[in-house]
Amino acid sequence: MPGHQLRYDVNCSILFTELPLLDRPAAAKAAGFDAVEFWWPFAEAVPPAREVEAFLAAVHDADVQLVGLNFFAGDMPGGDRGVLSWPARTAEFRENVELVAMIGAATGCRSFNALYGNRTADLHPTVQEETAVANLAFAAATVARIGGTVLVEPVSGPQPYPLRTAADAVAVLDQLLVERDVRNLALLADLYHLTVNGDDVPKVLAEHADRIGHVQIADAPGRHQPGTGELDLDGHLHQLERAGYHGWVGLEYLPDGPSAESFEWLPRHRRGSGADQTDEGKR
Template identity: 60%
Template sequence: MTYTVNCSILLTELPLNERPAAAKAAGFDAVEFWWPFAESVPADRDVDAFISAIRDAGVQLTGLNFNAGDMPAGDRGLVSWTGREQEFRDNIAVVAGIGRALGTKGFNALYGNRIDGIDAAAQDETAVENLAAAAAGVAAIGGTVLLEPVSGAPRYPLLKAADALAVIEKVHATGNENIALLADFYHLAVNGDDVAAVIEAHAGGFGHIQIADDPGRGAPGTGTLPLDAWIARSRELGYEGPVGLEYKAPIAEAFGWLAGAEPTAATSTVTGA
């Protein structure tokens, strides 16, 4: 199994640019991040420091989010945020530049919450236009835009796989095919989706998989979700990408579950597992 460590939710006891090296020290060769800066267009020195942290650690950056706004304050994306279109468009160029420098191919675009005073249909129109622009922006580096349902955000309108897939179909209709579903098994399960059915119908077209257990959004094995079975079936149906570890756990306990994993769950990406 090829795992990629989400260093925006794991290893957070460390400064952000120290986390790639910590992931490498834990035995991983791949990492992913939410947007690691406060602004859509950060200072060049900050971008350069982030790129250097990835390169110096000797890990592959498999995934990077577009700017999603102020996440701690409750923002969940700029994609559908009518009135902030230019900010999102400016972010595309920075994201693509980091992707080009590091060979990154997956770029998660959080849809965004419903905004008071803005018609939902107008927000959805904004979203399709922004997603089409994002897809065009990363196409030159072989990138794919990822779109995911999210739990725990009452104003976020994409709750189930079908919601995200409907938006993806609209973006495809603009002529941009490089956008796909990010199947976060935790979010789908918490939102009441039939994860097994989603896998049967769409696994071959998943753009990415992320995992956490439920309840608690903890490490695999801390809850009741059949994550191993879901991953295995996704593989059988054609999913070939990495599996993102996007759960909450302190450093001391973050990867202990891998010690008891089946032999087929370990590859060179998880040395010592």
């Protein structure tokens, strides 16, 4: 079984989608999990306050910990993968950053995923890179007020998304560190995305374990639960443990069947996060 000491959370934006979004934290709790994460759970960068309040109440009432949240990423179903590198949407992104920090303060969430954004045909890549650096620095400074970390993720799928490998994302982290002394940035290592993009996952984990702030998993091919594909998740997660990774592992897969039945690979007694987590361990 993968990662005997690792703690798992459920990504409720891709699991339990058979339920209304606000019912999903309670469903994760009923399945034995104490922690959840979400992509941006609203249609707008800054939704009405009543929608935010309802989301906070759903997490609180389910008695689960929110351990990961994405910044607004545009129209995800339509193919957007972030807006932080789009100059025309900088104001919108920064308003969202302030709201994300407020949600983090209210929930204890300290890890925030900033999807970089697709390349656009009307802008030179350098312009988008400069915009991304400025907006990542802003996001990092904003969540630093609550002890938060901004995550940068390589993803598969849309080819205009420029961060495909761990090295691509680490280069962004390095640029922010060198140019702006931004230190609360980390790599989000989604083992599925890295695998299907052709990255050498054991090499990535060996070289960058100290830069990883969050891990997500799905099997490959198919992006379903562990055991449905050919990815050596056991080996990868054990390697992470040996390298000293003590963060969360987000279950970010498309369940092959009902969500509640897709956790059979993980014994119920290993789904809870334990009661003695420190603030540092929650990140």
